[in-house]
Amino acid sequence: MTGSWYVVLEEETADYASIDSYGYDLYRWHLARTTEVQGTREAAEAAARALADSHVPENIAWLLNPGGRPGRQVYRLPDGALLVRVGCGYKETRFRVGVGELIASQEEVKGVRPPEPPSGRRRLFGRGSR
Incomplete structure (x- = not known):
């Protein structure tokens, strides 16, 4: 469906x-x-802000004790996206949250698989097709 608004989460690895x-x-x-x-x-922008305030990436989450909360800094970028820096102890990571409108979507079309080439040995001795 096109014309729908989405919250998009990008994580740094x-x-x-x-x-x-x-x-x-x-x-x-x-x-x-x-x-x-x-x-x-x-x-969608309100949902993006809520996600920026609450999301904890997996590579930080495992460091938290029950009830713990990582440090967080949220920056609004000129394009409207939110850049979030999250830290816990010695570990730090970043993620971006943005809002986007779905304007096109296509289903995958599987093509016809080409035939398997003959093995290298058969081609080497001239018995395979080229």
Whole structure:
């Protein structure tokens, strides 16, 4: 359905890579969740703010004791999105919450699978098709 308002949650993930004996922290964003909101854009913005005030990413949640609450800073960006920094002890992460209108949606169409090529050995000795 198009014309619907959604709250979009993007989370930061961190990986570690070692290249030529140097260690690198690799950060990227991924779409963690989309939630349809019944009503107007203003209702979606209110739901986005509530999510920014309450969401705790999994990589922080496991550090919390029962009844605990992580530290949180919420920033409104010029485009209207909310950038949230969440910390607990030595661990810190970030996530973004935005509002978006679904304007197009397409179903997946599976194509025809091409035939499997012959094994490398058969092609090497000229018995397979090229």
